Amino acid sequence: MRAERDHGVSAEILKAEGLRKVFPGVVALDGVDLSLRPGEVHVLLGENGAGKSTLIKILSGAYRPDGGRVSVDGQPVDIRAAGDAQRLGIATIYQEFNLVPQLTVAENLALGRPPRRFGLVDKKRMERQAKALLDRVGVDVDPATPVSRLGIARMQMVEIAKALALDARVLIMDEPTAVLTTGEVAKLFTIVRQLRDEGVSIVFITHHLEEIAEIGDRVTVLRDGRSVTEVPADTPQDELVRLMVGRPIDQQFPRQTTERGEALLKVSGLGRRGVFDDVTFEVRAGEVVGVAGLVGAGRTEVARAVFGADRYDAGEVVVRGNRLAPGDVHAAMEAGLGLVPEDRKGQGLVLGADVAENLGLVTMRAATRAGFVDRAGQRRAAAKVAEQLGIRMTGLDQEVRTLSGGNQQKVVIGKWLVADAGVLILDEPTRGIDVGAKVEIYQLINALTASGHAVLMISSDLPEVLGMSDRILVMARGRLVGELPAAGTTQDDVMALAVTDVEGPRAK
Template structure:
């Protein structure tokens, strides 16, 4: 079976060596975890493995023989396939058609749909996926879409499978399904590269871990290595407090939500957030957290109710009014809702302040650039320069840019929807410090997160949502994972609402420790998703 090795590879972009003398070997039937902070070079390494980039120094070996991988097709012929975090699929096409994209079988000059169907059924059976192959891909959840991508790779006789952040948008139950498939592939001698920011997943799937830092090889260690040691290898220092919440003085009410209703989504939602306060918003699938944040920000309308910011009522369904009132939103999906990926870091940082700082209808470019430069330095955004495309930054640095847009605007109320999803442990701590800074200066933060330890670690107060309603409001000193989960499932039997903006909007907490409550969640989730 295929053995893939990168031997002393380096990659240079401009004057920057983003990967420097890195060696990695992927053995048959083993899972090799690549670990490192955002910007450590993981993505560049897997792009060299898969033919997207070619190394500027060093070389690649297959089964001990030096090879060149000039493009993705060449990688595929060598048995190398990648399952990207952003899935390569066409939602309107069927499962069968997606499996054969770019490789349609033909007969007498026509597409051989009979062969497509039989091979598609066989491919799904191979990974234990029971779906009608004529079903459109968009009707599948993210986990099943990923399973189809894996099936597609195996149809192409892939013996090396690269999984880039495969669990970032999966529920805990879906993660277990994926891990089961990985186990089956290991038994078939498929070698795998696995990238994840969830350190608790590493011993479940990994065999060995290679740690990168600032583009350089640090060490290769067993997957059983304690998390604290892995973190130290990643960031070069001990992180003793993963949730460094610094309590601020509680001031006046900055955000008041009164009897907010939207049919099928949220029902009679009322709460307040004070200056200096971080309020965590917890809940399960379909709880309505994302809908509440989007309604407050004006991205979605609502049927009745009122949103007040610092004593002034804000009109519904008006993002400009919300921004003018001092409200900012860090959305769940930074790529499609938080950034313009083709624009520069500078232009993305300045989006919320471009109009307010304009003079006589013209953008005040001098002031904007000064503020953008100061903000990028303050947030420690790793980039070649401020004119670099934001789409070329690592995920953690992209998230800092989204935060920076609102800190530049000096917002009073910052709404956070999954603020650290897909962000490594080092960048997470930096984002938490940004939250602390906002509240220290008298701002208010409302944070929806699927990471329950994050909610409990960074909140002063916790609101729990269930079935579109607020089912609990408690100071964090009284909140436990068990008490939050009990409230999270309290109205699930009455709810048939599902987040209308994302299949992954309310992913259940990975840190849940109570088996009985987890079972309750799984039972209720099936009913909610029907």
């Protein structure tokens, strides 16, 4: 195994034994074990709800376990808060970055412990220290740049630099590649390997199975809050899936094509000054049209404009023969258009509300009479859809924030099923959810198209686009640069179009 390459079978730097954590009505962890050796990448694998997030929150001091113990360098430790974890050399990079957007990169890297001179913050020294950290992770960023101006990939590198500033010996990375392009992933992996070779131990959480053999040394599999097994990182993907979900998955992309009907959505000459230009396509009943392209190609911006969330300067959107007014979400919904946004927590859900309330969000206005909402009718409809989608929950009264990522995504899609949306725009529909939940989402897409719905699916996951689409639209720099049949098309074919050097959107 690669973990033994240079470091031998060293004693564990960190060891968790029999960890247990119980929340009201839910056993999140029930005897979980994890060992971490110096200078290895240890992949933590499991479905949404398997206990991965709870485990890393215990190790980072966000939660206290109800049972079990954690040892560092062979000595039991009591991690009561984030400060305790930091003093032990444990740093965590969450999917939602822990950076202050209004502060500069240097200020973020020195947050809470800025260098001082004569009692004042030594800005020049702070920026020199920041530059050294940024050079170490290979990112060319001016330390004086506000974090709000950085893209996702550079924010990730700043988070890694921040962990190194704390002299982290253990780095926990939660879905670090979820929003990165292929090129950005390659750069991240270079940094991860460099840190591993320097003796840093890394816990790496990912839902992208193809990444495991490339970057990992060992894998611990969690299922239903328990440790299932520990296996080498080169274990075949089919076996990893079986261990993770408890059953074999015959088809990762079970697309079932159906006969296409009339065009339910027509977009003609859509343009927004400086963002996208002359975008024209249609989606027919019974088909899935995939939209591919690099980050920044304009895919999400077009989807939001079509749905009326953002205005556009030129062109038209027609749903079932009805031309929609620009920037009118209500008109789009009335016409039978639905949007599942890429940011499900920020834009697709009310996290403090329960499952029933979230499933009824879209239809609440229609269910209101004389100022009163038909809550009984809403609840019946919610119960029907929740059962149809197999949402795993304690009941309709469970807060959405406590559901796993895959079940949250089902709720976001489910509210449009309650509303009977005929055309559904799915923006990154499976980002951050495990392979088992992905297949359930794909089967739902099949059911939608089989019943005559139309689906426009935007995804940065090329295998997903190829596996679940009937046709593929490719965007680059705000323009639609090509259309490909999914059958017979390769990832290289899509990428050749995605990197097309086209003129950007023209000012109107």
